[in-house]
Amino acid sequence: MRRFFHGWRRKWGCVLLLVALLFTGIWFRSRAVVDLVTIRSTRTLDRISTTSRGFKWERMRAIRAPDFPPSARSNWISHPVTSFRSNSFDTLRGIYSVYGTKSNWKLCGFQSEIGHFGSATFVYYGSWVIPFWPLTTVPTLLATCLLLGRARKQSPPVVNEVAHA
Numbered sequence: 773m774r775r776f777f778h779g780w781r782r783k784w785g786c787v788l789l790l791v792a793l794l795f796t797g798i799w800f801r802s803r804a805v806v807d808l809v810t811i812r813s814t815r816t817l818d819r820i821s822t823t824s825r826g827f828k829w830e831r832m833r834a835i836r837a838p839d840f841p842p843s844a845r846s847n848w849i850s851h852p853v854t855s856f857r858s859n860s861f862d863t864l865r866g867i868y869s870v871y872g873t874k875s876n877w878k879l880c881g882f883q884s885e886i887g888h889f890g891s892a893t894f895v896y897y898g899s900w901v902i903p904f905w906p907l908t909t910v911p912t913l914l915a916t917c918l919l920l921g922r923a924r925k926q927s928p929p930v931v932n933e934v935a936h937a
Contacts (some may be wrong), residue, residue, distance in 0.1 A: 783920030792911035798822060799904040805850050812846045824853070825881060826903035833896040881905060 801807075804820040811818045817832045878887045881903030888896055 779922070781918045785915045788911040788915035788918065792908050792915060795904060795911070797905040799908065801902075804853055806853055808849045808851070810845070810847050810849075823901070825883075826901050826905075826907070828899060828901045830899040831897070835896055 803824055806821060806823065808819060808821045811820075819828075819830045821828045821830075864937045874886045876890065877883070881901070883901035884899070886896075886898045893915075
């Protein structure tokens with residue numbers, strides 16, 4: 773067993789395989805439970821959640837608005853998927869009412885939305901989704917290459933001998 777972990781390739785392969793297993797476990801958990809982490813500062817509110825599609829990071833930043841209400845505090849909440857509302861900023865959308873989208877794109881599960889509440893620069897809103905498939909597939913493929921691949925053997929150095937006549 774000690775010879776198996778000889779060299780950096782096998783060690784990094786095992787670490788990447790554990791990372792892939794961690795993200796796969798989070799992916800399966802997100803099908804039944806939504807985890808929501810809220811981090812609040814004076815003028816910024818960040819929320820990171822697990823959805824069935826992937827990790828979603830939402831940020832609201834008060835530019836010319838008053839501070840966020842005390843109900844929007846830092847915490848970590850887990851909900852069953854059936855009782856969770858799709859938009860975690862519903863209460864704040866009600867406070868700032870008007871919402872406008874500046875840009876919105878989707879590509880292979882990756883998603884981004886940038887917009888604002890109120891007037892053009894009253895409250896900035898941005899959301900990004902990183903799907904689970906690259907977080908599980910890429911470390912698995914790298915771990916496979918590192919664990920099953922053969923290390924190149926070093927060739928002996930070539931000595932240039934000058935032929936003497």
